[in-house]
Amino acid sequence: MLHISVLVTENVLIAVVGNIHYLFRKVNDFLVESGQDPLFEITLVGLSKEVELNEGMFKVSPDKSIDEVEHTHMIIIPPLSGDMGQSLEQNKDFLPWIKKHYERGSKVASLCAGAFLLAETGLLDKEWCSTHWKTINEFRMRYPGVYVTDQKIITENKGIFTSGGANSYWNLLIYLVKKFTNPEIAVQTSKYFEIDIDRDNQGIYTIFEGSRYHNDYSIHRVQDYIEQHYPEHLSLEKLADIAKLGFRTFQRRFKKVTQYTVVAYIQKIRVEAAKRLLEREILPVNDVMNKVGYNDTEAFRRIFKRETGVAPMQYRTKFQSFGLW
Numbered sequence: 001m002l003h004i005s006v007l008v009t010e011n012v013l014i015a016v017v018g019n020i021h022y023l024f025r026k027v028n029d030f031l032v033e034s035g036q037d038p039l040f041e042i043t044l045v046g047l048s049k050e051v052e053l054n055e056g057m058f059k060v061s062p063d064k065s066i067d068e069v070e071h072t073h074m075i076i077i078p079p080l081s082g083d084m085g086q087s088l089e090q091n092k093d094f095l096p097w098i099k100k101h102y103e104r105g106s107k108v109a110s111l112c113a114g115a116f117l118l119a120e121t122g123l124l125d126k127e128w129c130s131t132h133w134k135t136i137n138e139f140r141m142r143y144p145g146v147y148v149t150d151q152k153i154i155t156e157n158k159g160i161f162t163s164g165g166a167n168s169y170w171n172l173l174i175y176l177v178k179k180f181t182n183p184e185i186a187v188q189t190s191k192y193f194e195i196d197i198d199r200d201n202q203g204i205y206t207i208f209e210g211s212r213y214h215n216d217y218s219i220h221r222v223q224d225y226i227e228q229h230y231p232e233h234l235s236l237e238k239l240a241d242i243a244k245l246g247f248r249t250f251q252r253r254f255k256k257v258t259q260y261t262v263v264a265y266i267q268k269i270r271v272e273a274a275k276r277l278l279e280r281e282i283l284p285v286n287d288v289m290n291k292v293g294y295n296d297t298e299a300f301r302r303i304f305k306r307e308t309g310v311a312p313m314q315y316r317t318k319f320q321s322f323g324l325w
Contacts, residue, residue, distance in 0.1 A: 001041040002180060005072040005101075008046040008062045009080060009117065010090035014053050016078045016111060016169065017044065017060065023173050023193065030188050031181065039181060045069055047093050066097040074107045074176075077114035079169070084116055084138060095121050102159070109161035109176065111169035118162070119143045127157045132165030133206040140259050141213040151203045151309065164202040170195045201309030204318065208272045211258035211265075218243040219257050222250075223265075230269045231293040236262055270294065271307045278316040285312045 006020050021042050028038035046062030053060065075098055080087040099121050102108050110118040115131035116139065118124055124146045131139055133150050140148060149155065153164040153171050163172035174197050178186035190197040210223055222243045226234060239262060240250035254262050270292040277288045286297060294300040304312050 002039050002074070003041045003043065003072045004074045004076060005043050005045045005069055006076045007078065007094060007117075008044050008051050008060050009078065009087070009094065009114075010047075010051065011080055011082045011087045012051070012053065012060075013079050013081055014058050014060065019170075020076060020078065020111075020173065023170075023177075023189065026192060027177055027181065027185060027189055030185050030192075034185070043069070043072070045072075045075075047091075066094065069097075069101075071104075072101055072106050074109065075101060077108070077110040077117050079112035079114050079132070080116055081113070084113070084135070084142075088116060088120055091117055092120070099123065105159075107159040107161070109163075109172060111163050111172060112165050115139065115148075115162050116142070118160070119146050123160055124162075127160065128152075128155050129157075129160075129162040130155050130164045130168075130202075131162065133202060134165065134209075137209070137211050137213045137259075140211075150206055151201050153200050153202050165205070168199075168202055171197065171199055203307055203309040204315065206308075208268045210269075211260060214257035216253060216257045218245060218250075219254055222254065222262075223258070226266055226269055230266065230273060231291060233293075234266055266293075267303050268307065271304055274300075274304060274312070275308070275315060275319075278312060279319045282320075288312065 004024060006017060008017060024040040024042050028040055031038055043064055044060070044062040045064050045066055047066060049061060049065065051060045051062065080091070094117065098108060102123060108118060108123065112132045113135050115129050119139070119142070124143065126145060128147045128149060130149050130152050136148055136150050153168045154175055155162045161172060161176065163169045170193065174186055174190050174195055177189050186197070210227065212220070212223070222239050225239065225242050236251065237247060240247045243250045245253065251262060258265060260268065273292045274288050277283060277291060289297060289300040301311060308315055
């Protein structure tokens, strides 16, 4: 049997814990139906024998405490919720336990904002990971030594797996099923749970909110200007003047506090504006392009697809029926 420890953390999203447990039980059923032995043994692991959630509305009784788990093949860290600093403090006793078992050969997977707890262990240092796009700015400020992607739904490095935001965790679970069983069982599981297994990019769902988790008011001033004047030509020299900084100093400081180059930041602001227009208005793509500050059709389409994972018309098809009121 392959033993999977699902952490029941303080402030865990209870629905995710239930879904993980249910999915692997169903995979065992599918294996038995195909003439194979069940593979997965699922254990809920906590810091105590009872975890209260939603201010006591729900109570979860883990199967074991961390001290009772001698060996596990995989640890799954569900998403944390609420104030992240508080959640990390409440769950800090998991950290040495996770590191100990990883060093003994266990694999570790974090789902959505569970990446914060995984990053606290230091196991993600100088490695790529994914998390919910809504938390990326805070994640980058807390863990500058971790490379976080706002695009990929799944990352895998040295026995460590992470997933993108919200329901993207289903894609990682299906990926793990494929890795530990076979493609046929993974496909069967995806059909049962109605999961699009070919989805590999969360850029289409991302809402770029700017990188404001910093106290550099010169850069805040420039960010304000970009967000108000993105349809115009924005020269780096003018933006440096607005920041009242030298040209090279401005570029270095902007990248340091926002995690983006000035050009990349402008592109993200413009693409976000284009997405809103595609959702809400019936305009030719070229008109959308012009309204957000581009005049090169090929460049606009290339940048839009890089940021969202789809072409402008594909984006419109997916979201416009909800955007037209």
